[in-house]
Structure formats: structure tokens, C-alpha cells
Amino acid sequence: MTQRILDPQQIESLDPSAIPRIRLPERFAFFSTRAVRLRHLADHNPIGGYVRLMAALVDAQQEALEHCSASMPSREAIANAQHHCMPILPALSGERDPQWRAVLLRLADHVEAAGAVAPALANVLAELRAMDEAQLDAQADAVLAQRYAEVAPATAPFIMAALQVVWTDLASRIDERDIPYVDAPGVCPVCGSPPVASIVRIGGAYQGYRYVQCGLCGTEAHVVRVKCTNCDSTKGIAYHGIEGGNAALKAESCDECQTYRKIGYQEKDLDFEPLADDLASLTLDLLMSDAGYRRASPNPLLWPDVPGDR
Template identity: 65%
Template structure:
């Protein structure tokens, strides 16, 4: 079924009190805020603090490149065709990917290398990426975007993803909300078609009190009502789980009260058997979905023990073996 696409003027004439369906990334701060949050989380006795600091440096490099980059916009005809068919207007999985993404990758490696203090394994990885041919890099990019886990190099993937993120976030910052169509398929980014990482209940302005899921590639956020699973759109069997060690005498009511006060939770769905993390900005104002998802591996372990699987992997943390079920 193809949905009717409203013209820009029609969208702008709608009730201004309506829930904003999209929140586009802010070009001047998107990666800088992520880097700052990663450093903040690394200081909180995090078991992967060293990795968070490295990823903070990578996010900082992304911001530096984004401030001067200009990704190649798709042809207007391509955007209009995707709008007409209720498809993401700048899909990440495409044969027309701007080859400049590989230049961004090498710039990221230059900045990380110039920062110094590379561990021997990281130095070897940087050297390997520099000598990888363009076709192999493109094949890796395709595998990552399509979630073909068996083909992904888990060590190289975060850096390849980081380069792609700069390109697609650049595009997202230059596209008007009124140009982004409504999609028939739930759970994917309406701009690039990628999977979200985590969600956030925001405070302030027109977004106050509303839940948005954040795209793992272009950082676009789209509104999803809290009563629905952000993966399968079901309203049945939704539950929330928080970190913390329950006591033997803790009642179900006490457990629920403890979870209610948590700034970060895992939202599980019995219908699809998955979970996705959700943060509450009124409890942790600096919460950043991408950073906080990466830094909360303990919650992932808790959810795995409870029999749930991630709705989508974190783009900067690829395990050697992933259950694709």
C-alpha cells in the first residue's frame, strides 16, 4: 500500500500543537554532544571506559570533519521517486553511495592517529584500513548497512560506520522535515532506512515529554508513542527493566518502583522478543541515545539472561558472533 504524500505547504499548515514527528540532527553539535557524553560515561567506573574514550575521540573527529564537509545530495528525481513510494528519501543501502565516504574514513584515521597513544592492535588496524582497496571497503559498508553479520569485520566496522555516519548526518542536516515521507514500514529511519539504536523521552520545547528513537546512521530522530514497541509496533507485552541488584526480599512492587526511577531502562516486547533501551532526559539531562546505549553493556547482559535479544546491534560494537534470529 502506498501512502499519499502531503505537499510541504500542507504539512506546514497543520496544527502547530501537534507532536513533531521528526527531530533532525543539529549540524554544529551532534557528534560533539556524543563525544562529551561518552567521556562523561567513561568516568563513571565503566567496565569499557577505555573503549568509550577511544569512541569519544572518534566522535570528536566526526564533528571536526562534519563542520567542513558537504556530502553529495542525491538527484532531486531520486528523492521525489522515493517520496512517491513512501520510501526513505536518501537510503543508505544503495548503488549510488557517494565514494567520498572513503575519503572521510581516511580523514578520521588521520585524526585518530595524530592524537597519539595508539595501542599496537589499534595501530595495526589503522594501517590495515589504509591499505584496504576501495571495493573491499564498499563491500564492508554494504554488509554493515544490510546487517549481514557473518561478513562484517568487527574490528574495522566502527571506523567504517563512523565515516558513513558523517556522510548521512551531513545529508540529514540539509533536508527539510517536510520533504521526509511517512513510511509504511515501522521501525526504520524515514530518512535513510537504517535501524535505530535507542530512544529518548525529551524535555523542553515542542518535544517535551515525547519519545523519539534515534537512527544509528544519520542521527535523525522520529516520534514513536511510548505505548508501542519501537521494533514491531505492538502494544502488547511491553515491559521495562533497569540495572541494579534486586534483594531476595524485594517485592514486585518494589522492583517496579526501582525501575520507574531509573534514567536508563530496557523496553522489552513479548510479541517480537526484543528490547531497545530508553532514556529519560528529565532524570539525566545529558542522556545521548547512541552514547548511553554503547556504555550500558551490563543492561544488555541482564536482558540476554532474561531471554530477550537486541532489536538492532550498536554500530560501534559488533560481537564476533551475532544471533541473526
């Protein structure tokens, strides 16, 4: 069967109300699907060992998600978010369900039990377990605000993974009708976090439409194609790929803000997963850096040493 992909002009001409605005994460397999993709992408990958480690961490996320039930926002909080066009579960509010710390320890235990732990990883897990509640919350604040200098690149992915579990749990239980329209470009309408990458989907109501996937809660929001997902510009948009590489994966650059995010096309690779494919395509990041572009936001599972890095 031939799948029809709509071009940007066709999408712009459609009634916006006919396009599904949001795709909420499906909790029963959200992380497990990502873990499978990571293991597939780890083969013949220059950072294959790290990708496999993250696959084990993502497996642990799925297990933790099955036992997670964070406190949902009140109707008053939802109404306030709608009135002010703000995210319904703002990550930067300074408030979060305290069970995220228990999730973090659960993830560490799962990764440790999954196989042989190298000394460097053992030190990272020990460092996380040694932190008290105040230290952990300070690290979570820094990770969510992308204050790079305050977070060790080795511990940040584990902290972010625990936060992802809690916010994905919440996002998977939200009534889509309660989610406000948020004016700021590049902001998740559920949690206010930046997207990690985008995907042009196939099948059903999502056929041919592009969605950006939030790096924290996993919510996907519709964005018209050939538009910068960072600054909303439609000028100076270009697409870059690796010759002989995965034809489904491109880097979408913007000359207005000099940033890029990756974009995947399900018509060329049905199993494309935004976070996993972004993480496993370091060569494309190096190409974009050499071309003078910077990442619009880091991959949640590969923290940069300094701003502007991966």
C-alpha cells in the first residue's frame, strides 16, 4: 500500500481542528518501545556501549512507570493554566511529586541488576545513592532548567530518567481536552519542556503530520512542517543527512536562530523513535556543529558538558 504524505502547503490549507493537536504517551509500552529501538541502533554505532546502557535504563523506566502514580493537578490548577495559556504540569514550577526520588533509586537498582557494572558506572550509582533529599532536588532543579554547570554529565541522565517517569505517568493520565494552547514556540503544552526531536507520522488520523516529542513527559504536539521548532520561523529552513546513512533521519536547521533539531520520517522507517534515534546519531550532530549550528536542546539521556553541546 502506498502511504500519502501531505506537503506543508496542503497542511496549512486544512482546517486546524481536523488535525490531532496532541499525542499523549501510551504508558503500557512507551519506554519499552524506546528500549527496543535503542538496542537496535546500538549495533555498529560509535557510542554503542553507551546506547546499550541507556537501553537498560529505559527498560528500568518502563518497570518503574508501571508502579508510578503521581499526584494529578487540581481542577483549579488546570483552569488557571488554561486561562493563562500555560503548561498544565509545568516542570519549572519548583514543585514535583517527591516520589521521583524513590523512582531514581529504583532505576539505579534495576540497572545494577541488569548486568556487569563497570567501575565508572558503579561510582555514578554510588554518588546518586549518597545524595540526600535536598541535594537530589537541587540536581533535579538544575536538570530541568538546563543549568549545565550545576549537573555532572554522568549523573544527569539518571536524574532526568527518574523525572521522565513521573511526568510521563502524569501525561498518560491527563484528559487531552484539558491541555491548554501555549503561545511560546518550542514549549510542550503539558510540561513546558523543550522537544527532543520531531517525527512525521503515518497511519490513521496522524497520517502525514509532523509532531515534536517532549523530552520530559513524552507528549507529542503537532507542528507544521518546514517550520523551526525552536523559534517558529519559516525562513532559512534546510535539511541535512549523512550520505549512506539512515534516509529516515535528517537534521532540520534554521538560519534565523542558528539551531537544529532532528526529524524522522516513518514512511522511510516505521520504527523511528525520536529520542532513541536522536541519541544514536552522534555523527549527524558532529556534522551540524561543523556547519555552524547548535542543538536547540540536549538529548535528555546524553547531557552536555557546556551549553550548546549535544
